[in-house]
Amino acid sequence: MSETKRTPEAEGLEVVLVGSFNPAIFHPEWFLNHGLIGEQDANEAEVVDVSGQITLVRFCGMELQCLVDRFSLGTNNMSLAERLQDLIIRTFTLLSHTPITACGINHRVHYSVISSDYWHQIGHTLAPKQLLWNDLLEEPGMQSLTIKAPRRGGFPGEINLTVEPSARFPPGIFVTANYHYGLPKEVAHSRSAGLALKFINSEWKRASGMARKVGEQIFSKIKPDNV
C-alpha cells in the first residue's frame, strides 16, 4: 500500500461559535418553520435535549450542540460539508444580532497505519525522544502534539494542528485542524455574526481540507524504515 496517497478511515467537520445563544431556539421545528430544512428532515430528527441551557439535536446527518455561550454544528459525513456550511450561514443570517466572540472551523481525520513499527516511527519523528524523554521515562510515547501558527489576511487568527494516536483505528493517527478567529471586541454587539459568517465563507475551503493535508504530508515525508 502506498503511504503517500492515503484515504482516511473516517473524517469529520465542525463549526464552533462562542458568544451568547438561546439554546431553546434550536429545535428542528424552528429550522423547518424558517425553511432551513425540509419536512422529512424535521420528522426524522433526533431530539436528545432542547432546553434553555442545553440543546443536542441530530438532523440531516448533522449534530447540533448548544449551550448559552457555545454553539456547534458538525458532521461525520464529508459529502454534507457544503450543506453544513449553508445551514450555518442561513441560520446566523436569520439570527444576525447574535453576539459572537470567536469562531472555529474544525476538520478531523483518522488514518490507519500499516504497522505498529511505522506508527511508532511517526510518533518518534514528530516528537523525538532521544534528547530529553528517554532519560526521564521508560518507553516514552507521543500522546498529543499541537502546532500553533498565526493566520494572517482579512481574518487574522490562529491555526492549530494536532496529531494524536487514533483511538478508533489503532494503530493509526488522528489529525485535527482548527481555524480559529477571535472577533474584535468592538463588533461584539453590532455586526459580529455577519463578520463570523464572512470568516467562514472566506476560510471554508482551506479549513475543511487542512487535516487531510497534514495527514498527506506526514505520510509523504515520513516513509516506513523497513520498506
Place this chain on the structure above:
Amino acid sequence: MSEPSSTLSFPLKWASKEYRKDEPLETRFFLFHNGEGCVVVREPAENRDKDHEARIPGTGSSASTVGVENNSAPLTMSGVPRTRVLRRQSEQRYILLKKYEGYLTARDEDSFSARLFENDSDYPVLDAVFDLEELSETDRELAVEGAPMVWTIGYAYEGSTRKRESSIYLRRLPAWDSEELERGRKAAKDLTSAIRWE
C-alpha cells in the same frame, strides 16, 4: 506514540457561562477534547420536602438521573444540578473519494448539465449530464441555470456494510450583498487588466 490514557482528567463542565467566564475562547472543540463528557445544568426539580431532597447525581452518571422519592409529601420546586452526557456522534462513517464543485449550465424536462471542477486550478473542467431523478424531489425546483452544486462520491457505512454512494447537492446560499458584489467586480477588473495581450 502511545495509546490514549483514560484517567488524565474527568471531562465535566458547568453549562452556565458564569461558571466558565475565565476560560479562553477556545474553538478547537465544542466543550470536550475527545467529544465526550458531562455537562452540569441547573434545572428545576420536583422536591417533596427537606427530608426528601433530590439526589445530586454522581459525576459519572448518565443524563436525567436525578431521583425523587415517590411519596405523597407536598411538592416544591428548586434548582438542582443535573448532568447531561454530551457525546459526539461517532457511529456515522463516510469516506470521501471524489468531490466536484460547479454550477448548472442547462436544464430540460428530464436532465440537467453542469460544469464541474475538483479544485480552482483544475483544467480542463468536466462537463456532465445528469438525470433530474438524481435529485431529491425538493431539490428539483432549485435546478436552474447557474445554480451552484456539489457532486460527491464516497463510501458510506451501514454497520459492517460499505456501499459506494454518489450524491448531488444544490447549494442554498443567501443572495450576495452589495459589498460582495463590489469585491467581485473589482476582482474581475483586476484580473482583466492583468492580462497582457500579445
